[in-house]
Amino acid sequence: MHVPDGFFDAPTSVAAGGVALVGVAACLHGARRELDERTAPLAGLVAAFVFAVQMLNFPVGAGTSGHLMGGALAAVLIGPWAGALAVTVVLLVQALLFADGGLSALGINVILMAMVTALVGYGVFKLVMGVMPKRLASVPLAAGIGAFVSVPVAAVVFVGFYAIGGTADISLGAVASAMIGVHLLIGIGEGVITGLTVGSVIAVRPDLVYGARRLLPRPQLELRPASTRETTS
Amino acid sequence: MTTESPTTDTGRSRRTKLFLLAGLFVALVLAGIGSYYASADPDGLTKVSEDEGMAESETPHDLADSPLGGYETKDVDNDRLSGGMAGVVGVGVTFVVAGGAALLVRRRSRSSDDRDGTEVEASRP
Numbered sequence: 224m225h226v227p228d229g230f231f232d233a234p235t236s237v238a239a240g241g242v243a244l245v246g247v248a249a250c251l252h253g254a255r256r257e258l259d260e261r262t263a264p265l266a267g268l269v270a271a272f273v274f275a276v277q278m279l280n281f282p283v284g285a286g287t288s289g290h291l292m293g294g295a296l297a298a299v300l301i302g303p304w305a306g307a308l309a310v311t312v313v314l315l316v317q318a319l320l321f322a323d324g325g326l327s328a329l330g331i332n333v334i335l336m337a338m339v340t341a342l343v344g345y346g347v348f349k350l351v352m353g354v355m356p357k358r359l360a361s362v363p364l365a366a367g368i369g370a371f372v373s374v375p376v377a378a379v380v381f382v383g384f385y386a387i388g389g390t391a392d393i394s395l396g397a398v399a400s401a402m403i404g405v406h407l408l409i410g411i412g413e414g415v416i417t418g419l420t421v422g423s424v425i426a427v428r429p430d431l432v433y434g435a436r437r438l439l440p441r442p443q444l445e446l447r448p449a450s451t452r453e454t455t456s
Numbered sequence: 457m458t459t460e461s462p463t464t465d466t467g468r469s470r471r472t473k474l475f476l477l478a479g480l481f482v483a484l485v486l487a488g489i490g491s492y493y494a495s496a497d498p499d500g501l502t503k504v505s506e507d508e509g510m511a512e513s514e515t516p517h518d519l520a521d522s523p524l525g526g527y528e529t530k531d532v533d534n535d536r537l538s539g540g541m542a543g544v545v546g547v548g549v550t551f552v553v554a555g556g557a558a559l560l561v562r563r564r565s566r567s568s569d570d571r572d573g574t575e576v577e578a579s580r581p
Contacts (some may be wrong), residue, residue, distance in 0.1 A: 308557065346525060405503065
């Protein structure tokens with residue numbers, strides 16, 4: 224879903240860039256709570272994995288393909304803020320190194336593929352977890368459902384942007400139905416890939432999955448009484 | 457004084473390192489080899505843009521001629537190699553940039569609680 228240059232007028236592109244910058248600042252702030260020495264390198268791995276899987280376009284019929292966006296996957300694995308940040312890095316690398324996604328559309332792409340997918344994906348994941356049994360086995364399914372929903376929502380947000388500042392004279396209704404239709408199909412792929420990936424990590428290292436941290440039998444080690452004092456020696 | 461036992465801690469961190477290496481290996485294989493087998497059809501947005509007329513206003517990417525533009529390595533004629541090398545470089549760069557950014561923003565263990573006021577914490581007697 225990488226938006227190329229020329230799709231949006233300058234004011235919309237600049238405004239989206241501003242919103243994306245504020246979003247990145249919020250992510251930097253929020254990610255501090257999600258990352259520590261142990262999990263910080265995992266953020267690098269998650270971003271690298273999302274980059275790799277984004278190269279793997281899968282067919283969705285009628286001469287059309289789709290690929291993972293990865294926001295929901297990253298959010299469940301390392302937390303919503305760190306996850307959005309990881310996908311933002313992927314988009315930056317793609318735009319600057321691989322000419323994928325217009326430079327003037329960078330703000331819009333960050334909003335659509337990093338912010339919207341991570342926050343919607345994680346929000347739906349939490350909602351689904353709320354009604355499912357509190358077991359590790361629930362996590363991959365809930366992650367997959369969150370990922371599935373995040374893709375058509377991103378498509379709707381794209382159409383919203385196009386209504387505000389799209390440059391071509393098109394039928395918004397036709398674009399909306401075509402975008403939502405094809406992205407429901409792509410969302411199925413997103414959900415399957417996300418569920419399988421989260422399931423694989425849960426199978427070997429459930430303690431590394433942010434979305435599963437409340438389900439582990441033992442409490443986390445960093446819980447300490449407030450009175451703990453560091454010795455100076 | 458640390459509360460965790462040192463042996464458990466290093467064992468965990470070694471296993472985490474192993475997990476990290478295995479994950480990177482998977483990403484490198486997917487991007488370096490698997491990407492060759494990906495569908496070459498236009499993706500959802502590109503297809504809708506072509507069908508509905510949005511593509512008419514598209515302008516070329518400013519960096520289209522860069523060495524790895526379009527996920528192809530310049531001056532490498534073999535498709536498999538050209539795309540594979542681009543994928544491997546992309547995985548490496550993404551890992552370093554995202555991992556580095558995460559290390560910069562992560563919570564420091566010295567002021568281990570979730571507050572922002574690291575300076576306030578540090579100046580405490």
